Amino acid sequence: KNEVEQSPQNLTAQEGEFITINCSYSVGISALHWLQQHPGGGIVSLFMLSSGKKKHGRLIATINIQEKHSSLHITASHPRDSAVYICAAQWAGTASKLTFGTGTRLQVTL
Amino acid sequence: DTAVSQTPKYLVTQMGNDKSIKCEQNLGHDTMYWYKQDSKKFLKIMFSYNNKELIINETVPNRFSPKSPDKAHLNLHINSLELGDSAVYFCASSRGSYNSPLHFGNGTRLTVT
Secondary structure, rough: OOOOOOOEEEEEEEOOOOOOEEEOOOOOOEEEEEEEOOOOOOOEEEEEEEEEEEEOOOOEEEEEEEOOEEEEEEEOOOHHOOEEEEEEEEEEOOOEEEEOOOOOOEEEEE | OOEEEEEEEEEEEOOOOOOEEEEEEOOOOOOOEEEEEEEOOOOEEEEEEEOOOEEEEEEOOOOEEEEEEEEEEEEEEEOOOOOHEEEEEEEEEEOOOOOOOOOOOOOOEEEOO
């Protein structure tokens, strides 16, 4: 069964803190997506990766294929980073069918 | 310019009614999707079309019928609405069927009373 587990479920941090959100999945994925959903409801694709590491501004996504694990890091967190972060895995041969994690609700306070 | 636009943003209707949600993308993408997000914010794929052809059809009641008149549009029609259909429905698109980033619409919040 293709499963995606995400942790923590909820995370509160103070402005400036380094944040890590974790995602683990079962074998054989072809890509791992990180999405951001703001309180207003819109969903934005942050990263899609199949190996290594990607960086965009203060956001960094890493994936370890052997350990079947991906992390999303936020450096120097800011209240505007408050959102739900969702990882989603795509398995080889499943024609873009993503399986989603349950999301991590991040609240960054001043 | 809105990349993926869906209408309406909010839809409130009574049980038993039939309603449609429209989606259009101006990104030139080949693949479009419908996702359902439940009250716990859990996302699940419903349908996917590639160049107007259905490629993913999850276990969705046949009251839900997607229609893709061209590759820039994917509409969702729902017959005989039930209370359990209340959710946020997201349309999305991507360049291809495999390993391409998704671009989401802003969602349609459907409330069935």
